Amino acid sequence: MALQPATTMTYDDYLRLPDDGRRYEIIRGELFVNPAPFTRHQRISRKLVVALDRHFMEYAGGEVFFAPMDVVFTRSDVVQPDVLVILDNNPVLHEKNVQGAPDLVVEILSEGNRRYDEVAKRRLYDEHGVHEYWIVDPELELVKIYRRNAANAYERAAEVSAEKGGVITTPLLPKFELAVADIFSAPGEGLP
Amino acid sequence: MTAHAHEKLTYEDYERLPEDGPRYELIDGELILNPSPITNHQHVALNIAFSLKGYVRQVDRGRVFAELDVVLSKSDVLRPDVCFVAGDSERIISPKNITGAPDLVVEVLSDGTRRRDEIDKRRLYERYGVVEYWVVDPELELVKIYRRNAANNYGRAVEVSMETGGAITSPLLPGFELPIADVFAAR
Numbered sequence: 001m002a003l004q005p006a007t008t009m010t011y012d013d014y015l016r017l018p019d020d021g022r023r024y025e026i027i028r029g030e031l032f033v034n035p036a037p038f039t040r041h042q043r044i045s046r047k048l049v050v051a052l053d054r055h056f057m058e059y060a061g062g063e064v065f066f067a068p069m070d071v072v073f074t075r076s077d078v079v080q081p082d083v084l085v086i087l088d089n090n091p092v093l094h095e096k097n098v099q100g101a102p103d104l105v106v107e108i109l110s111e112g113n114r115r116y117d118e119v120a121k122r123r124l125y126d127e128h129g130v131h132e133y134w135i136v137d138p139e140l141e142l143v144k145i146y147r148r149n150a151a152n153a154y155e156r157a158a159e160v161s162a163e164k165g166g167v168i169t170t171p172l173l174p175k176f177e178l179a180v181a182d183i184f185s186a187p188g189e190g191l192p
Numbered sequence: 193m194t195a196h197a198h199e200k201l202t203y204e205d206y207e208r209l210p211e212d213g214p215r216y217e218l219i220d221g222e223l224i225l226n227p228s229p230i231t232n233h234q235h236v237a238l239n240i241a242f243s244l245k246g247y248v249r250q251v252d253r254g255r256v257f258a259e260l261d262v263v264l265s266k267s268d269v270l271r272p273d274v275c276f277v278a279g280d281s282e283r284i285i286s287p288k289n290i291t292g293a294p295d296l297v298v299e300v301l302s303d304g305t306r307r308r309d310e311i312d313k314r315r316l317y318e319r320y321g322v323v324e325y326w327v328v329d330p331e332l333e334l335v336k337i338y339r340r341n342a343a344n345n346y347g348r349a350v351e352v353s354m355e356t357g358g359a360i361t362s363p364l365l366p367g368f369e370l371p372i373a374d375v376f377a378a379r
Contacts, residue, residue, distance in 0.1 A: 111303055111304070111306075112303050114331050114332060115331050115332060118332055119332065119355070139306050139307050140306065140307060140310055140311060159348070163311065
């Protein structure tokens with residue numbers, strides 16, 4: 001007899017959770033609750049979304065979204081990534097949510113909760129076929145890029161830092177270039 | 193009237209700080225106040241210190257210290273969680289402190305000191321010639337190893353993690369092997 005957790009949550013339970021500003025996610029049926037993000041986190045999120053949106057305005061090919069937006073991988077794996085990109089040929093976008101793997105997911109770390117984004121969510125995105133996963137570290141001002149290799153497993157393709165003047169590029173968006181320093185810049189600098 | 197730039201502190205000022213006070217360090221003349229280490233930080237630092245201590249005792253060369261002042265310059269005084277001074281460098285050890293660059297420095301991250309440990313201190317250790325800098329991340333259960341390359345810079349860090357397994361080894365410590373699980377073991 002296989003061991004089962006005492007209770008696991010599904011997407012139906014998830015939809016009944018209160019709309020109280022906190023971020024609820026379920027991974028393997030386990031509920032994770034995170035407080036609403038801080039100012040700096042939101043500023044970084046905005047700069048990323050603006051950069052990606054500008055790219056799609058100019059070159060088309062996809063669309064960028066940001067939290068809160070449900071990404072339903074399975075009935076017991078439902079998350080709200082900080083930023084997600086869905087390319088035009090990816091059929092996961094539905095009226096109410098995303099059903100399946102976005103092409104690119106970005107999470108911005110919160111201090112004290114790094115393990116969740118760095119480990120639990122990386123494994124989830126890896127397992128469910130997200131092509132690229134960017135982890136933004138506001139404290140160290142760097143972005144770790146996980147990308148699928150030939151064996152279809154995530155590998156740390158790059159670690160791009162403001163310290164070294166790094167620029168983010170990706171095979172998913174051939175003309176996209178984003179100086180890392182710009183996403184960590186003060187209001188009014190770098191990017192809107 | 194221009195604002196008066198505040199004066200930088202030197203090691204002499206630093207030495208006059210009360211001995212029973214909190215843990216201070218001096219970076220570029222700025223006094224840095226560090227929080228007391230938390231439980232998780234302590235056991236990880238002890239695991240590494242014990243392991244290195246066992247090694248130096250076995251090979252009968254080199255010295256290991258925890259929480260000892262390392263005077264890199266008059267205005268840069270750090271107190272690494274753990275440091276190792278190789279047999280050939282023991283002249284930098286004085287009765288009060290270490291004056292110069294240890295061969296190996298280990299810092300265990302705490303929430304709130306990540307930037308200082310990962311960036312500010314890394315740059316200092318690199319500049320003053322610390323051969324290896326191990327940054328231990330208890331939250332992600334991994335160790336980043338910065339090692340001086342032929343150009344005398346720290347290259348990209350080698351990472352050893354609980355997730356991928358493996359052991360920490362070092363050209364500075366022939367025969368030394370510290371399984372990653374032992375770094376984070378609670379006992």
